Amino acid sequence: MTETSVVPSGSPVTERARLRFENLSMVFPDGTQALDDITFTVGAGEFVTVVGPSGCGKSTLLRIASGLTQHTSGDCEVDRDSIGYVFQDATLLPWRTVRKNVELNAELQGVGKAERQRRATEAIELVNLVGHEDKYPKQLSGGMKMRCSLARSLVLNPKVFLFDEPFGALDEITRERLNGELISLFHLEQFSGLFITHSIAEAVFLSTRVLVMSARPGRIIGDYAVPFGEHRTQEIRFEPEFAEICGRINDDLKDAHS
Amino acid sequence: MTMSYTPPQQVPQEAMATPAAVGVSVPVHQPGSSPRKRRLRNIIPPLITFALFIAVWYLYSWARFDNPAQRRNALPYPHTVITDGFLPFWDETNGFRPILGYMWPTAKVTLTGLAISIVLGVSIAIIMNLSKGMERALFPYAVILQTVPILAITPLLTQLFGDEIGVRLVVVVLIAIFPVITNTLFGLQSTDRMHHDLFSLNDVSRWTRLRKLELPSALPAMMAGIRIASGGAVIGAIVADFFFNQGEKGIGYYIRNKQQRAANRPEMFAGTITASMFGVVMFLIVGAITARAIRNWHESASEQA
Numbered sequence: 001m002t003e004t005s006v007v008p009s010g011s012p013v014t015e016r017a018r019l020r021f022e023n024l025s026m027v028f029p030d031g032t033q034a035l036d037d038i039t040f041t042v043g044a045g046e047f048v049t050v051v052g053p054s055g056c057g058k059s060t061l062l063r064i065a066s067g068l069t070q071h072t073s074g075d076c077e078v079d080r081d082s083i084g085y086v087f088q089d090a091t092l093l094p095w096r097t098v099r100k101n102v103e104l105n106a107e108l109q110g111v112g113k114a115e116r117q118r119r120a121t122e123a124i125e126l127v128n129l130v131g132h133e134d135k136y137p138k139q140l141s142g143g144m145k146m147r148c149s150l151a152r153s154l155v156l157n158p159k160v161f162l163f164d165e166p167f168g169a170l171d172e173i174t175r176e177r178l179n180g181e182l183i184s185l186f187h188l189e190q191f192s193g194l195f196i197t198h199s200i201a202e203a204v205f206l207s208t209r210v211l212v213m214s215a216r217p218g219r220i221i222g223d224y225a226v227p228f229g230e231h232r233t234q235e236i237r238f239e240p241e242f243a244e245i246c247g248r249i250n251d252d253l254k255d256a257h258s
Numbered sequence: 259m260t261m262s263y264t265p266p267q268q269v270p271q272e273a274m275a276t277p278a279a280v281g282v283s284v285p286v287h288q289p290g291s292s293p294r295k296r297r298l299r300n301i302i303p304p305l306i307t308f309a310l311f312i313a314v315w316y317l318y319s320w321a322r323f324d325n326p327a328q329r330r331n332a333l334p335y336p337h338t339v340i341t342d343g344f345l346p347f348w349d350e351t352n353g354f355r356p357i358l359g360y361m362w363p364t365a366k367v368t369l370t371g372l373a374i375s376i377v378l379g380v381s382i383a384i385i386m387n388l389s390k391g392m393e394r395a396l397f398p399y400a401v402i403l404q405t406v407p408i409l410a411i412t413p414l415l416t417q418l419f420g421d422e423i424g425v426r427l428v429v430v431v432l433i434a435i436f437p438v439i440t441n442t443l444f445g446l447q448s449t450d451r452m453h454h455d456l457f458s459l460n461d462v463s464r465w466t467r468l469r470k471l472e473l474p475s476a477l478p479a480m481m482a483g484i485r486i487a488s489g490g491a492v493i494g495a496i497v498a499d500f501f502f503n504q505g506e507k508g509i510g511y512y513i514r515n516k517q518q519r520a521a522n523r524p525e526m527f528a529g530t531i532t533a534s535m536f537g538v539v540m541f542l543i544v545g546a547i548t549a550r551a552i553r554n555w556h557e558s559a560s561e562q563a
């Protein structure tokens with residue numbers, strides 16, 4: 001049975017598990033199976049990252065969660081009204097300034113002008129783009145575009161944040177800095193995160209839990225709780241425990257390819 | 259032999275623009291040094307082409323005709339075109355004053371026809387963009403519109419639309435609408451798929467999607483279409499003068515008149531040159547409007563329009 005139940009926001013169920021996949025499978029119309037029997041939840045205070053080889057269906061998982069794609073069997077339970085979605089590219093509208101881009105989601109959802117301006121100002125502060133409000137995307141660096149994209153979702157105060165390899169196109173230094181900023185946002189804004197990446201280090205650094213997905217059809221083949229607490233600094237990247245988890249995930253991924 | 263392959267280096271954007279991340283603005287890349295030098299570089303190549311063109315004109319005219327009178331009545335020297343075609347300034351029937359007088363109706367027909375083409379063309383493109391079915395239903399006829407030999411059906415057009423400004427506008431629209439339709443449709447359909455996803459996530463209406471996403475992203479292509487159409491519109495307005503006799507007569511009528519007597523050859527050239535200059539001006543104006551509309555965000559806008 002295929003069913004997407006939309007749980008009213010604020011109900012106790014959503015507080016425990018804000019996003020739930022149950023025996024979820026996805027077969028594309030051409031017959032290729034993208035996802036096979038995925039079951040996991042993302043609860044309040046959780047930041048779950050899915051790592052896996054390219055083309056394993058990780059992104060499809062997010063598209064299903066957000067309602068952009070329909071799965072073929074199993075359940076996906078989430079409050080669609082409070083989702084933030086950050087795409088692989090910043091997907092900024094090139095004809096809008098930073099401020100107007102940040103306002104976009106709120107504008108499309110009918111939030112009044114004064115209110116969305118207030119929220120945009122706040123979000124722009126959160127992502128450190130103050131002073132760049134009137135620039136056009138063309139004038140921004142890759143990292144700044146991604147910040148703007150983040151702010152655009154923050155404006156909706158989402159309970160669940162879906163990230164589709166948002167930092168994949170950035171250089172290592174920018175990526176690490178943005179990782180750090182994302183962690184602060186996660187604690188400040190108290191959203192639940194589902195993050196897709198193929199960088200193991202990024203996964204471990206950001207998450208409270210890392211899931212490893214196999215090559216197509218995507219299955220969950222590894223599940224790691226990450227022990228580092230709330231206040232992570234870049235230094236944890238050099239701790240032996242960090243390396244150990246990375247190593248184990250790496251082994252899983254090797255199996256995933258074979 | 260060893261084969262080595264170096265993957266194409268991707269320059270990380272942020273690494274190039276590190277100051278940006280700490281709050282220093284990135285200057286928009288501008289080729290060339292001083293603005294004055296750049297302007298010179300923009301202006302010199304077309305001037306050289308122009309000088310060559312004039313030189314070839316003189317040369318050909320000189321080599322082809324031995325008799326000055328014969329030359330004047332066939333391919334007069336450029337300076338003869340100026341002195342005899344343009345300069346009789348206050349003459350009622352020849353020269354610059356009547357030319358300007360005839361240009362005004364032509365300009366009116368051109369601009370009105372172009373405006374109609376834009377409104378109709380963009381609307382038709384929007385309708386075609388609604389569904390594949392609509393596109394299949396309409397597109398073949400848009401093509402046929404373009405391929406109809408308009409000159410062959412002028413008697414029919416006169417019977418259908420009269421002989422005055424109406425039929426002139428029909429001719430202009432028949433010529434100018436096709437590039438507007440195809441370019442706008444292309445622009446609408448080239449809207450980024452991820453942008454569409456972004457709008458889908460917000461459950462927007464078809465109208466909102468059109469207004470806030472598809473139309474703005476189609477704007478550069480649409481303006482390119484209008485630019486092509488503007489040249490066509492001028493031609494349409496002039497050609498109409500050759501076939502329709504009522505209504506306000508335009509520069510085409512002047513050219514046609516001057517064609518009939520060989521002695522008026524310089525005037526004919528003057529009229530033709532003015533008409534084509536008007537086409538160029540239209541082209542430049544649309545280009546300038548385009549550059550202004552998209553200068554902040556579109557790649558093409560950093561180049562000269």
